[in-house]
Amino acid sequence: MPKATVERLPLYLQCLQAMGDSETTVSSDVLANIAGVNSANVRKDLSYLGSHGVRGVGYDRLELCVQLRRALGLTDKWPVVIIGVGNLGSALANYQGFDPSGFNVIGLYDADPSKIGDPVDGHRIKSMEELELDIKEHDVQMAILTTPAGAAQEVADMLVGAGILSILNFAPALLKLPDTVKCRQVDLATELQILSYYQATRTA
């Protein structure tokens, strides 16, 4: 599946879930309009799921949700660890937007001994030694990295060594990782710089 399609699937799911339960079908035009994507793209993207709308009717909304969830792997419940419990790590631990049926935050970890044992959203912050044990014991493959930039590579190396295969990296540092590990970088500064570009061209 093309990367751009994969990146739009969560958006479609979000749009469909936000629609009222009274909507049993949805046309590609309506979905396109809500998602802000053109409708030919919507139809093409959904065809990768094996989903073809009925002409004049559209897609069965709930069936499409099921297909999207299946494609996105949300029918499994992935155990996830969060490393680095500053404001951002705490925000993510409390984040209501994570699909509770798709992800299960099994622990929060920090290198700062003074934080160990502190409660955050029903968890107690654990040590980096426990992190390695937990990854192995629970067969964790996904990690969210919210350490300071300076610590990110060392922690990432440890995660990979312990068996992590997917990293969502919020640390403002580019990680060197084996090709077998998938990483999504969320760089908050980058997002603001992209907006700044458009602001600058607007006033130019």
Place this chain on the structure above:
Amino acid sequence: MPKATVERLPLYLQCLQAMGDSETTVSSDVLANIAGVNSANVRKDLSYLGSHGVRGVGYDRLELCVQLRRALGLTDKWPVVIIGVGNLGSALANYQGFDPSGFNVIGLYDADPSKIGDPVDGHRIKSMEELELDIKEHDVQMAILTTPAGAAQEVADMLVGAGILSILNFAPALLKLPDTVKCRQVDLATELQILSYYQATRTA
């Protein structure tokens, strides 16, 4: 400039800034390798800045930084407001990755009266009434939205009414905005779902 190019410029800047000061020149191959982009793309992207490397030598590193910062509008210092001071808003207020010469967080605002006056990173949380006044007084055009999903659209409408032109939206809600307003959506759940897709296909 193509959207994909704009989105890579912050990455190039980050890579160049991370290189040691002893590196006075950089080739497109080296930059491509650090950034994880292919080198033909690097050369094409940089050509939009009017920057063409010298064959066999590459680009002047500092000059390229200046050009990137200029293109990204980072030579202006944009005043920014943050609305919604939960964990994520606090994390962003403290975020070290924001370029202090490019952005200036002038205030944090929350609708919860019990939070007004609380200190966060050298700021005191202000009310939504003050937000509207501050936007006008400081001619603020950029806002970071970290409210709960349910409040996001109402706050966004107010921001637009007050003169905001660019919104970085962390609330897990799709905003309806006029075409004149640029919005970047950072959906943390989406990022995790994209990783989940790759995890699911890996084990399929």
